[in-house]
Amino acid sequence: MIGLCCHYVVPVTKRNGTIEYDNILNERTLQFKAFNSGKYSKEKVLDTYINNISHVKSILNKILNEGIKSYRMSTGVFPLWDIVSDDIKNNDLVLSTLKEIGAFVLKNNMRITCHPDQFVVLSSDNPNVRDNSLKTLSMHAWIFDKMELPKTPYYSINIHGGKGGNGKQLIESICALPDSIKNRLTLENDESSYSVADLYEVYANTQVPVCFDSHHHSFNDGGMSAEDAMNKAFTTWGTSKPMTHLSNTTPGLESGSFREKRKHSDYVHYIPEYQLKAHSENKTDIDFEFKMKNLAIFKAVKDFNISLV
DNA sequence: CCAAGTCAAGGTGCC
DNA sequence: GGCACCTTGACTTGG
Numbered sequence: 001m002i003g004l005c006c007h008y009v010v011p012v013t014k015r016n017g018t019i020e021y022d023n024i025l026n027e028r029t030l031q032f033k034a035f036n037s038g039k040y041s042k043e044k045v046l047d048t049y050i051n052n053i054s055h056v057k058s059i060l061n062k063i064l065n066e067g068i069k070s071y072r073m074s075t076g077v078f079p080l081w082d083i084v085s086d087d088i089k090n091n092d093l094v095l096s097t098l099k100e101i102g103a104f105v106l107k108n109n110m111r112i113t114c115h116p117d118q119f120v121v122l123s124s125d126n127p128n129v130r131d132n133s134l135k136t137l138s139m140h141a142w143i144f145d146k147m148e149l150p151k152t153p154y155y156s157i158n159i160h161g162g163k164g165g166n167g168k169q170l171i172e173s174i175c176a177l178p179d180s181i182k183n184r185l186t187l188e189n190d191e192s193s194y195s196v197a198d199l200y201e202v203y204a205n206t207q208v209p210v211c212f213d214s215h216h217h218s219f220n221d222g223g224m225s226a227e228d229a230m231n232k233a234f235t236t237w238g239t240s241k242p243m244t245h246l247s248n249t250t251p252g253l254e255s256g257s258f259r260e261k262r263k264h265s266d267y268v269h270y271i272p273e274y275q276l277k278a279h280s281e282n283k284t285d286i287d288f289e290f291k292m293k294n295l296a297i298f299k300a301v302k303d304f305n306i307s308l309v
Numbered sequence: 310c311c312a313a314g315t316c317a318a319g320g321t322g323c324c
Numbered sequence: 325g326g327c328a329c330c331t332t333g334a335c336t337t338g339g
Binding site: 029032033117118120121124133190191192259 | 315316317318319320321322323324
Binding site: 074 | 328329331333334335
């Protein structure tokens with residue numbers, strides 16, 4: 001399956017005739033300071049939560065109709081989740097919508113995953129940072145629990161290794177996680193700190209699967225060929241189908257600096273042969289990390305003759 | 310309507 | 325040391 005990440009874009013013609021691309025997943029945010037200074041009523045917070053989760057429900061319906069069966073949820077569906085009161089989280093409509101989404105996903109053999117933000121650093125030296133990371137992970141596990149999804153990495157909570165060289169702390173933190181997080185966790189190789197080889201060591205101590213990102217691997221290969229790294233990552237997934245990620249450098253910046261090369265392109269320009277082959281043999285689902293989101297997926301289906309499922 | 314400034318948080322590379 | 329970047333800008337304010 002090909003996976004859509006977070007947004008769904010549509011072209012919109014502005015009054016001056018130019019075309020812009022808007023995200024139709026209209027997610028609302030809440031701000032920490034405004035919350036703390038009492039600017040948000042309970043109704044406003046609840047309204048934000050219901051608005052956001054309703055959008056997830058409608059986007060899943062929309063993409064299924066168009067043949068996309070894998071979706072990465074945004075991290076911002078329930079802003080300030082760790083500090084709002086329990087009666088907002090346990091609101092009937094919030095919970096029933098989550099349950100409906102879970103049933104919809106299972107019934108239609110869809111895959112839903114999430115990718116908590118960069119502030120989740122289980123390998124941090126700072127216990128407060130590790131504790132905040134736990135809160136964020138708890139939110140994602142709570143979402144999938146309320147969707148009544150199995151606790152497997154198929155419905156993955158995917159994170160990075162975090163602070164480089166701190167594999168020991170990473171392993172220790174993972175081992176202390178509750179099953180609702182640990183059994184869904186996956187670790188993705190990044191551009192500078194944790195290669196597939198580094199994460200394999202963590203896997204050997206925790207059984208947490210490795211999510212292979214072919215673009216990141218090109219920055220930080222840990223001494224392995226990309227194909228070997230992908231296949232090594234595949235061996236960590238047990239009975240769940242491995243997830244991999246695909247992105248490209250923006251055209252023209254391929255020979256640029258580290259910063260330039262990591263810039264994601266709007267559309268798909270190339271798919272590594274080994275990754276395309278693995279997908280055609282049904283050995284992996286691929287999240288497409290392109291700025292034009294669904295438009296990039298549909299263009300790639302034509303350009304590369306790939307199947308959405 | 311539009312542009313600029315602001316927003317909770319970590320780690321990293323580039324300048 | 326400051327800034328941009330990361331899976332992803334939205335919101336407020338002032339023109």
